[in-house]
Amino acid sequence: MQLESAILNLALNAQDAMVSGGRLTISTANASLDVGDHNTHPDVGPGEYIVIAVTDTGSGMPRRVLERAFEPFFTTKEVGKGSGLGLSMVYGFVKQSNGHVTIYREPGLGTTVRIYLPAVLAKTQSAPLAVEKEVVQSGSETVLVVEDDPFVRSYAVMSLESLGYRVISAVDGKEALQTLAAAPHIDLLFTDVVMPGGVNGWELAGLARKARPEMRVLLTSGYALETLAANGHVQQGAPILEKPYRKAELARLVREALAAAVPV
Incomplete structure (x- = not known):
């Protein structure tokens, strides 16, 4: 019931x-x-988590509101239209569950709230069902992963490494550009579109291709493609991996990006 209430509050x-x-x-x-x-978020232990993301395409939470979002009784709504307890209740439930909650907003694009709850693997005595295994494509190329959310970045890095790729990571566009200037060879840039730090993924892709025309690019975002296109963050029809994504989807899109023709 608490999880249901948390999701309802966010919705x-x-x-x-x-x-x-x-x-x-x-x-x-x-x-x-x-x-x-874990070093970045000491209150959250290493391990497997279930992520529940609630994303809207509103105006985006202002920074001054973001900084106080989890405070009890803090609200930007008119008197009588909100108690200011919604997000603080979500925060309390998540912390009681040994989880973590993050808010990411981008003016003009909207807001994403992610709840991370520890995964519980159920043990069963019954014989496992015969499930057809999905063929996951692997590789050995070098991939630069650029993602500001530490949980998402960790998932992408671990997934790609398990597929055989050599992976380098960066937390934002500026660090990625420094990495590109120093690294001898990178086959694929896999970057989030909307990132803090002054350089978004689309701009990073353009700068990277100027420096390394032969490098392939794969974009990812939790925002709808039409929303990104309408705000000039990405071209309509551009290949993009929508978050949240499964390992098999990541593997397929990475292979397709690496096999694509070099953009002129």
Whole structure:
């Protein structure tokens, strides 16, 4: 019931943020947190997590609101239209569950709230069902992963390494450009589109291709492609891997990107 209430609270907040209508997306995925990410978030232990993401296409939460979002009784709504307890209740439930919650917003694009809850692997005595295994494509190329969310970055890095790729990671566009200047060879740039730091993924892709015309690029985002295109963050029809994504989807899109013709 607490999880249901948390998701409902986030959905209602998202609805209020989209005054003129928009798109509300609720998605789930698996994520892994390694020791490096534990150092970034000491209150969250390494391990497997279930991610529930609630994304809206509203105006985007202002920074001053973001900084106080989890405070009890803090609200930007009119008197009588909100108690200010919604996000603080979500935060309390997640922390009681030994989880983590993040808010990412981008002015003009919207807001994404991600809840990370520890995964529990159920043990069963019954014989496992015969499931047809999905063929996952692997490789040995070098991939530069650029992602500001430590949980998502960790999942992408671990997934690609398990597929045989050599992986280098960066937390934003500026660090990625420094890596590109120093690394001798990178076959694929796999970057989030919307990132803090002054250089978004689309701009990073353009700068990277100028420096290394032979390098392939694969974009990823939790925002709808039409929303990104409408705000000039990416061209309509550009290949993009929508978050949250499964390892098999990542593997397929990476192979397709590496096999694509070099852009002129």
